[in-house]
Amino acid sequence: xTLNLKAKKDVRGQIKKYLGASGVSQVWLSNxxxxxxxxxxVTLNEKRxxxxxxxxxICDALNVSYDYFKHQNDTIFDYDSIDNHMKSLNL
Numbered sequence: 025x026t027l028n029l030k031a032k033k034d035v036r037g038q039i040k041k042y043l044g045a046s047g048v049s050q051v052w053l054s055n056x057x058x059x060x061x062x063x064x065x066v067t068l069n070e071k072r073x074x075x076x077x078x079x080x081x082i083c084d085a086l087n088v089s090y091d092y093f094k095h096q097n098d099t100i101f102d103y104d105s106i107d108n109h110m111k112s113l114n115l
Contacts, residue, residue, distance in 0.1 A: 035093040039082060040068040042093075048086065057081040 043050060054064040059078065066072045083090050 034070070034074075035079070036068050036070050036074050038093045039074075042086065042088075043068075046086075053082065053085055056085040 042048075043053065050064050050068065051061050054061040057064075057078070058081075063072070067074050067078070080090060083092065
């Protein structure tokens with residue numbers, strides 16, 4: 025089941041910059057998270073929405089905390105909405 029939540033802050037550009045700075049290729053990342061390389065490219069080029077699930081997979085693959093890409097005191101996702109969604113699914 026897909027958790028279909030949009031990010032409150034757009035972090036796609038930050039992820040792309042992180043990849044470039046750390047020398048991690050989009051192909052490696054796409055393979056690591058099980059996403060087609062073209063889909064990841066379109067997403068990071070801001071032509072496709074980054075889903076919460078995908079964001080969490082990317083952070084896990086890069087071994088960074090979920091808050092790594094946040095802006096100052098802003099959160100990236102509305103975690104209350106995620107919690108409520110999970111409760112509605114009885115998870």
